[in-house]
Every structure is written in structure tokens, then in C-alpha cells.
């Protein structure tokens with residue numbers, strides 16, 4: 169049995185006080201060798217096969233190993249969305265609006281030959297439009313598909329969801345992905361914990377997140393008028409493509 173299987177003892181003395189430091193340092197050093205990948209994976213976004221790199225956001229908590237495709241820079245969520253597309257043909261022939269477009273995914277979508285493809289970023293550069301998702305300056309019933317990956321945890325979703333519904337055509341789909349805590353019945357969005365960057369990292373896991381969605385995410389979408397379907401990351405695709413177990417693509421239809 170290794171030291172890692174033994175519960176820390178409360179014995180005093182210098183050795184006892186140093187023990188958590190030694191354990192933490194040792195476990196950190198043992199994982200360094202996996203920074204540039206542990207297992208061979210496949211990327212459904214770009215076709216790369218090989219090791220994925222570890223990724224850590226300094227403005228968030230935690231590090232994901234085998235996360236970043238070194239060829240197209242896709243993360244787990246982008247690969248899950250590409251897999252969902254291979255089953256459901258989401259993009260071909262559609263009028264698409266993509267919020268905060270990611271480079272690898274943009275290339276993937278353009279290769280699927282949408283009828284039109286518009287990217288947008290709030291106040292940012294490198295996109296076609298500057299759009300405030302809480303008050304969208306676009307006519308109603310304009311798009312067949314809207315891609316909204318890891319956006320709704322940053323904004324007022326009660327304002328954003330009806331706006332997304334409004335600019336979709338009847339029969340259109342909102343593709344929504346968010347960090348979701350399935351173990352929580354209700355979303356956590358305590359405003360008194362959002363005051364500082366450190367508070368937001370501590371409670372919401374990233375410097376610019378304002379909530380952690382719980383299972384009621386579905387209900388919030390339904391309240392805005394959507395019929396919600398789910399595509400889930402399951403084995404053996406999780407291991408094969410480097411996905412997050414149980415992560416979901418929410419396919420929200422305007423009926």
C-alpha cells in the first residue's frame with residue numbers, strides 16, 4: 169500500500185507538520201509528466217490522433233489532463249459538439265449564429281457548408297458582430313441554429329434565453345453548453361458572492377462566472393419556450409475522444 173492510501177495522522181512534531189507539504193509536492197511532481205498527454209485520443213473536430221495536452225485557466229480552479237487538442241486547440245466540449253453533429257447533422261445548410269466562436273470549431277462548422285455563418289462577440293474583436301446577448305439587436309426569426317457554448321453562466325440567462333428564442337426560426341435549435349452540477353437541484357447564483365474576482369473563482373470557479381447551474385437549467389430553458397433534448401458524453405467515446413464524463417449538449421428547439 170502506498171502513502172496515498174493512508175489517512176493523514178494528527179501526530180505533532182516537525183515531521184507531522186511537513187507531511188501535507190511533502191504529499192502535495194510529491195503528487196504535483198508525479199503529475200507533471202502527464203502535462204503533454206497520457207493516452208492517445210482522437211479529435212473529431214480536426215481529425216488529429218495522438219496525445220492531448222493538459223489545460224489550466226489561471227483565472228479558474230483546477231487542471232484538466234488530456235484536454236487540449238494540440239492541433240486545433242479544441243477542448244472537451246468542442247469535441248462533444250462535433251460528435252453530436254456527426255449524429256445529428258447540425259450545421260449543413262443552416263443559417264447559423266455562433267457566440268464567442270472558438271477557432272477550431274469555426275473551421276469545423278465552415279467545412280460543414282452552412283447556408284450562412286455569422287459569429288459574434290460582446291464588445292470583443294475577431295467576430296462578425298458585437299452582440300449583447302441580453303438585448304440582441306437582430307430581427308426575430310432570423311437563424312436556424314444558434315451556438316452558445318459556455319456563455320450563459322456569464323450573463324443574465326433570464327434575459328438571454330427569451331432573446332435567443334426570439335431570433336430563432338420556428339423549428340430552429342439553440343445549442344447550449346454550460347458547466348452543470350447535476351447533483352444540485354437549484355442553480356447557485358448568490359449575488360453577495362460575486363463582488364470580487366477571488367469570490368467568483370471561489371464560488372463559481374472562474375473570474376467572470378456569475379452562477380453555477382443546477383438541474384433546473386432545463387426548467388429555465390423550458391420557461392423561455394424551448395423543448396429541451398440532451399446529447400450526453402458516454403463511454404467508449406469519453407475515453408476515445410477525451411471528453412468530460414456526462415457532459416451534455418442541450419439541443420433546445422423552438423417549436
Ligand SMILES: [Zn+2]
Pocket residue numbers: 211212213214215216237238239240241242272
Ligand atoms: Zn483537434
